[in-house]
Amino acid sequence: MSPAIQLSAINKSFGEVHANKDVNLVVERGTIHGIVGENGAGKSTLMSILYGFYEADSGEIQVGGKPVAIRSPADAIHVGIGMVHQHFMLVEPLTVVENVMLGAEGGVLLRGGEAKVRAELARLSRDYGLEIDVNATVGDLSVGLQQRVEILKALYRGADILILDEPTAVLTPPEADALFELLRALKEQGKTVILITHKLREIMAITDRVSVMRRGEMVATVETANTSPPELAELMVGRRVLLRVEKEERTPGVPLLEVENLSVIDHRGVQRVADVSLTVRAGEIVGIAGVAGNGQSELLEALAGMRQPVVGTMRFGGQEIRFSEHNPHRMRQLGLLHVPEDRLRMGLVPAFQAFESAVLGFTDEPQLGRGPILDHDRMVADLAAKMEHYDVRPPAPRLKTSKFSGGNQQKIVLAREIERSPKVLLVGQPTRGVDIGAIEFIHRRLIALRDAGVGILLVSVELDEIMNLSDRILTMCGGHITGERKASETNEQDLGLLMAGVTDEAA
Amino acid sequence: MSAPIDLPKWADTIVVPAVSVVAAFLVAGLVVLSIGENPLTATRWLLQGSLGTGEGLGFTLFYMTDFIFVGLAVAVAYHAGLFNIGGEGQATLAGLGVALVLNNLTFLPGFLLIPLGILGAAAFGAAWAAIPGYLQAKRGSHIVITTIMFNWLASVLIVYLLVNVLREPQSMNPETRAFPEQSYIPFMHDALAVFGIKVPASQLNLTLFLALAACYGVWLLIYRSRLGYAIRVVGSNPTAAVYAGISPARVIVIAMVISGALAGGLAVNELMGYQHRLLLEFTAGYGFVGIAVALMGRAHPVGIILASLLFGILYQGGAELAFEQPAITRDMVVVIGGIIILFAGALDGLFRRLVARMLMRSSMARA
Ligand SMILES: Nc1ncnc2c1ncn2[C@@H]1O[C@H](COP(=O)(O)OP(=O)(O)OP(=O)(O)O)[C@@H](O)[C@H]1O
Ligand SMILES: [Mg+2]
Numbered sequence: 035m036s037p038a039i040q041l042s043a044i045n046k047s048f049g050e051v052h053a054n055k056d057v058n059l060v061v062e063r064g065t066i067h068g069i070v071g072e073n074g075a076g077k078s079t080l081m082s083i084l085y086g087f088y089e090a091d092s093g094e095i096q097v098g099g100k101p102v103a104i105r106s107p108a109d110a111i112h113v114g115i116g117m118v119h120q121h122f123m124l125v126e127p128l129t130v131v132e133n134v135m136l137g138a139e140g141g142v143l144l145r146g147g148e149a150k151v152r153a154e155l156a157r158l159s160r161d162y163g164l165e166i167d168v169n170a171t172v173g174d175l176s177v178g179l180q181q182r183v184e185i186l187k188a189l190y191r192g193a194d195i196l197i198l199d200e201p202t203a204v205l206t207p208p209e210a211d212a213l214f215e216l217l218r219a220l221k222e223q224g225k226t227v228i229l230i231t232h233k234l235r236e237i238m239a240i241t242d243r244v245s246v247m248r249r250g251e252m253v254a255t256v257e258t259a260n261t262s263p264p265e266l267a268e269l270m271v272g273r274r275v276l277l278r279v280e281k282e283e284r285t286p287g288v289p290l291l292e293v294e295n296l297s298v299i300d301h302r303g304v305q306r307v308a309d310v311s312l313t314v315r316a317g318e319i320v321g322i323a324g325v326a327g328n329g330q331s332e333l334l335e336a337l338a339g340m341r342q343p344v345v346g347t348m349r350f351g352g353q354e355i356r357f358s359e360h361n362p363h364r365m366r367q368l369g370l371l372h373v374p375e376d377r378l379r380m381g382l383v384p385a386f387q388a389f390e391s392a393v394l395g396f397t398d399e400p401q402l403g404r405g406p407i408l409d410h411d412r413m414v415a416d417l418a419a420k421m422e423h424y425d426v427r428p429p430a431p432r433l434k435t436s437k438f439s440g441g442n443q444q445k446i447v448l449a450r451e452i453e454r455s456p457k458v459l460l461v462g463q464p465t466r467g468v469d470i471g472a473i474e475f476i477h478r479r480l481i482a483l484r485d486a487g488v489g490i491l492l493v494s495v496e497l498d499e500i501m502n503l504s505d506r507i508l509t510m511c512g513g514h515i516t517g518e519r520k521a522s523e524t525n526e527q528d529l530g531l532l533m534a535g536v537t538d539e540a541a
Numbered sequence: 542m543s544a545p546i547d548l549p550k551w552a553d554t555i556v557v558p559a560v561s562v563v564a565a566f567l568v569a570g571l572v573v574l575s576i577g578e579n580p581l582t583a584t585r586w587l588l589q590g591s592l593g594t595g596e597g598l599g600f601t602l603f604y605m606t607d608f609i610f611v612g613l614a615v616a617v618a619y620h621a622g623l624f625n626i627g628g629e630g631q632a633t634l635a636g637l638g639v640a641l642v643l644n645n646l647t648f649l650p651g652f653l654l655i656p657l658g659i660l661g662a663a664a665f666g667a668a669w670a671a672i673p674g675y676l677q678a679k680r681g682s683h684i685v686i687t688t689i690m691f692n693w694l695a696s697v698l699i700v701y702l703l704v705n706v707l708r709e710p711q712s713m714n715p716e717t718r719a720f721p722e723q724s725y726i727p728f729m730h731d732a733l734a735v736f737g738i739k740v741p742a743s744q745l746n747l748t749l750f751l752a753l754a755a756c757y758g759v760w761l762l763i764y765r766s767r768l769g770y771a772i773r774v775v776g777s778n779p780t781a782a783v784y785a786g787i788s789p790a791r792v793i794v795i796a797m798v799i800s801g802a803l804a805g806g807l808a809v810n811e812l813m814g815y816q817h818r819l820l821l822e823f824t825a826g827y828g829f830v831g832i833a834v835a836l837m838g839r840a841h842p843v844g845i846i847l848a849s850l851l852f853g854i855l856y857q858g859g860a861e862l863a864f865e866q867p868a869i870t871r872d873m874v875v876v877i878g879g880i881i882i883l884f885a886g887a888l889d890g891l892f893r894r895l896v897a898r899m900l901m902r903s904s905m906a907r908a
Pocket of ligand 2 (some may be wrong): 077079
């Protein structure tokens, strides 16, 4: 039987950057095929070529044994390829049915088309155990369910081959489990799945084979059963990688950030943070564990001055912060810096050149220019130095921010905040979408900061990350702090219970 | 869902607008053909009338000066993510500012009066733009709606003032008395004559240099200054602005103030440089042309200069054309302008796609 997909000698360059070099890839029908590789290795580019977003400079694509020309997503859909993007392409005010119909309305009168869509959706849900309320408004659905709508959309259009680019980066663990159930069901029905992820755990759990890319080249394809995370890591990075960074015990110093009874209400009037008290001392990493959406984001934003808390008190370096003068600008001046969770929406300006994004929040620093005018040459030189230090690829300060791969964008944000010597650093999801080599690097940097006496408040949905880095762990559920543990005296089950809201008192 | 179109900067800023202008002229040619006139002769008259004579060129550059100011005004707001449709109204109010300053400070010498007149224009234009800016920033009233409303308010207000308050008692015309002579911005032909250079007389005056200086100023502001950085962050990623400690509300008001002040340049050129009095409808719809100019010029000062020149040619050459070929009326010329606006603005994406395809072909052919 001919393979579902065969790519031969694919090449693609963006100016100087050779993103795909003579890439060959065979994906067998009815399998789940993983693709791993460092940030900027060219995974998304390769999939974008397969899905018709980019045209390859040279090379051949075969689908089901037949050479095909894919010039647009429409061509890709035509030959049975569907793609689920990390940033969903859904119309939020419309219902699930309407979103699925979009672009496939079938006729002037929607009614006939809609009945067909409903019938088809019912069939798909039955076949794959995909539960979803088709009349729900997409904007009201959780991220996991929105992703499900994207998958339904692709299946409705007759996709036999489904590409998922880092689908779990935005999911909570239970949502990720549900996704994997679905992918297994798809595989059983004979569909082919291509899965890009940085989480080797996921590769091991669900794929049949895995291909490794490095610096634009396809360096290996192996049977998942015959490999291991350390081996994959080494193939990806070209050297041995520490999957867990060592750190020494330290005694924390003076309290730097003290928060008492802080509550935050969002613009809809929903209470997001409820009566939170916490302290971050010099030279310690305090981790906040919790399922995404339990108030961690709002807590970080409130501490950073982006949101006004409704009640509570806050002290920084022993000095009381009055809410009337609580804003990001002032907190930055005091030495509280912030690596935001959502780098593209918050931490960077995608349309800016990288060296401009690299001063976001700091443009009033006198040394960045003369008087009201910024010194671009100097900003470029600054970023060039940081790029070398942080191994950002490509090391091109003038490249548009949006053209860097996700992990490299993250390094730009981290470099900006860390290199400004914070007293306290708020860090949200520092390694989301970041490759394992870079995770090791970022973890080392954070631990070095802590050893230098910086207080770090870390929010992450990755329990591994929280447990590896933190000295102390707080769990959050429904806006409340539900427990506190020393990192050395807890485990996943323990934290899992606390995160589910089973508090110490109740237990 | 469509593929992102990534063009090299030179293609985006030069080739795409050039292609859309050529396409617009081809379509306009068809329209001319359809009314039984020869498009080639029409084109000749258009170019001859606008660039072929010293006088024509003077008028072309005069219009260009107007368009640069209103184009910059739209561009600055655009960088903050705002669509300022209110250039007409802001320029109208700027005219009021000019008249109030010049006709009340008649005792001042020219070297003081001229800068004060310019400041008056900028201040009144800025104030008129600041109100919609404030309403957008604090109340969320959409700037497009409010600036359109403010255009109407401005035109009603100026009619009232000119008819009832500012008109000279013995005059029948709704206009102010002439400004004091020392406040006239010198005509180009007079200024050059000082250096012994003789050029034909036209409306063109030294405000052109103010417009070019404003282009440099706006470039510096938007692309090099700390404030411009904040403006662009707000325009392109408001969430990042909040993260960065930039207040979007403040930046919106500031951007509108600058935008309105720039629109005031139209009043400087028309009134201080040419009409030498405040009269009704001196803005002549140029405020709206500014939108097309800014779109076509990619909201970049250099692009705006080029687009303003193009529209200057169109306005001046079009007037000559209507005169020489009566079958082609002024309305026809307006239609041609409309086609260009349509092609340069609305159909922009189409041409970007086209150029991207052509580039792809040629790069593959080379490989
Ligand atoms: N539109 C573009 N213009 C210029 N360079 C680009 C563009 N898209 C991608 N690149 C570059 O091509 C290389 C490969 O990028 P790609 O997005 O495919 O990486 P990736 O393997 O998906 O990385 P990540 O794991 O971080 O998502 C990177 O160096 C990136 O900067
Ligand atoms: Mg990618």
